[in-house]
Amino acid sequence: MNQPTLNMPSLSSGFLSVVRRDVLLAWKRPGDVLNPLFFFAMVSTLFPLAVGPSSEELAFSGPGVVWVAALLAALLSLNSLFMSDFEDGSLDQLILSPQPLPMTALAKALAHWLITGLPLVLVSPLVAITFQMPAQTISVMMVTLTFGTVSLSLxxxxxxxxTVGLHRGTALLSLLILPLAMPILIFGARTVSLAAADDAVSAGVYFLAAYCMLTLTLAPFATAAALRISNE
Amino acid sequence: MWTFFHKLASPPHFYDLAAKFIPWFGVIGAACVAYGAIAGLFYAPADYQQGDAFRIIYVHVPSAYLSMMAYMIMAVSAAIGLIWRIKLSHAVAAAAAPLGAWFTFLALMTGSIWGRPMWGTWWEWGDPRLTSELLMLFLYFGYMALRAAIDDTTKADKASAVLALVGAVNIPIIHFSVEWWSSLHQGATLVREGGPAIETGMLYPLLAMIFGFTFIFGALLLGRVRTEVLFRERRANWVRKLVLPEGDHA
Amino acid sequence: MSEMLSMGNYGAYVWSSFGLTLIVLVVCVVQGRSRHKSVLKDVVVRIKAMESK
Structure with missing residues (x-):
């Protein structure tokens, strides 16, 4: 590394290598991908068991249940986002690397979405069918879940x-993120409810898309600042 | 101008100056609140729609306003602390959070007590303001929990400052989404606080209450910032001089 | 007098919210003062221990 400018990887290849690395790691530990999905399925099962099997009530509460379960499943997996990197010291490498840290943070969040968010969106129709959701509503639900899980990952x-490196991190993380995630939950679940009632859904979808753009542009910078502080 | 700020931000100077301001803030605040409470409770005319129950707004509105104000103070001083690395402003942010949480709690409780005779229920999910206040309380809890979880004060300052700023960006969005959410909720028509036009006999006590609460909040905040400063500077020389009487120096 | 206190049958609500406000304000003052005192005490103990070394 006598001439770092020559050896420095380009912005996009550095970004892609972080994403590839995390996805490969998850591939080798399938539990990381499957556990949130099982959790998602189980939480959605809790509601019919608790509320009762009446199909009308389930159709009514379905959008809310699916969204709450998705939110909790996404939260569950967030704790591990930087944990292993922190423990084996590769977080230091990422911070010290010539890549801009916000770019790395964006790559990590995107990889997290590929590992947990995307499978969740793909599995959600199975859960939705058990809640008597019609096909049209399911497509709206998948669109809102896509925008919502991207925002949640970011x-x-x-x-x-x-919270990386703190004890009791998981509970604390939920306490920090849940209030901030309320707009996603509100617009996500209500839009699916509106779709189920054959109402206009564009307002909610536009909001979720806008929120997704906002987190895409701002969140990586906050994450980068937070990583620097936590890893001091 | 800048020397004034630097002097103000110097911990020993602030520590002395705040001690001088606190009693004045307390007295002004208490006087305004006393006038506002007596005038509001006994002299303001009863609302034609809500009767005497409207008098609850004399404590509800100031607390709701302060719950927002405290978050603003917290976020702005967190930003100042992050950008210009002024330690005092981190102390202000740390002191504002529990106070903000108390006033948010107060706004929630009084709003709920007001809602009981007005809506016939202690809690109305259809009301966007109460729901927003509840989320506000959760934001304060998160901020305080993060601070409590990090042992190193400097690290806790910076990490919680990032959280406060992320929260500040999110608060308008949360308010907007809660408004949208409750506007879809048809049926329950809510009585608006204060009605369309507020009479001056009702308005002056309310202004006095808001003014008085602000000063009381100021006194409480300054007091807590002094405590924070004392704790953070516990190894500094001026604290040693402060707590040890002159003859005690060995 | 009792008519004044009853607040047109809303007395319980009005007085409880004003009372609660007073309690919270008092708690804030007391909490702030006791924290300041305990921090001051800790600081004095620490410094005395350092001096006596």
Whole structure:
């Protein structure tokens, strides 16, 4: 590394290598991918068991249940976002590397979404069918869940960066992120409810898309600042 | 101008100056609140729609306003602390959080007590302001929990400052989404606080209460910042001089 | 007098919210003062221990 400018990887290849590394790691430990999905399925099962099997009530509460379960499942996996990197010291490498840290943070959040958010969106129709959701509503639900889980991964990466290396991290992380995630839950669940009632859904979808853009642009910078502070 | 700020931000100077301001803030605040409470409770005319129950707004509105104000103070001083690395402003942020949480709690409780005779229920999810206040309380809890979880004060200052700023960006969005959410909720028509036009006999006590609460909040905040400063500077020389009487120096 | 206190049958609500406000304000003052005292005490103990060394 006598001439670091020559050896420095380009912005996009550095970004992709972080994403590839995390996805490969998850591939080798399938529990990281599967556990949130099982959790998602089980929480959605809790509600019919608790509320009762009446199909009308389930169709009514379905959107809310699916969204709450998705939110909790996404939170559950956030704790590990920077944990292993922190423990084996590769977080130091990421911070010290010539790549801009916000870019790395964005890559980590994107990898997290690929590992947990995307499978959750793909599995959600199975849960939705058990709640008597019609096909049209399911497509709206998948769109809202896509925007919502991307935002959650980005928003959650801030919380994960703030709590990395702390004891009792998981409970604290939920306490930090849940109030901030309320707009996602509100617009996500209500939009699916509106779709189920054959109402206009564009307002909610636009909001979620806008929120997703906001977190895409701002969250990586907050995450980068938080990582620097936590790793001092 | 800048020397004034630097002097103000120097811990020993602030520690002395705040001690001089606190009693004045307390007295002004208590006087305004006393006038506002007596005038509001006994002299302001009863609302034509809500009767005497409207008098609850004399404590509800100031606390709700302060719950927002405290978060603003917290976020702004957190930003100042992060950008210009002024330690005093981190102390202000740390002191503002528990006070903000108390006033948020107060706004929630009085809002709920007001809602009981007005809506016939202690809690109305359809009301966006109460729901927003509840989320506000959770934001304060998160901030305080993060601070409590980090042992190193400097690290806790910076980490919680990032959280406060992320929260500050999110608060307008949370308010907006809660408004949208409750606007879809048809049925329950809510009585608006204060009605369309507020009479001056009702207004002056309210202004006095808001003014008085602000000064009381100021006194409480300064007191807590002094405590924070004392704790953070416990190894500094001026604290040693402060707590040891002159003859005690060995 | 009793008519004044009853607040047109809303007395319980009005007085409880004003009372609660007073309690919270008093708690804030007391909490702040006791914390300041305990921090001051700790600081004095620490410094005395350092001096006596």
């Amino acid at each position: 928003l959650g990466s801030i919380g994960a960066a703030l």
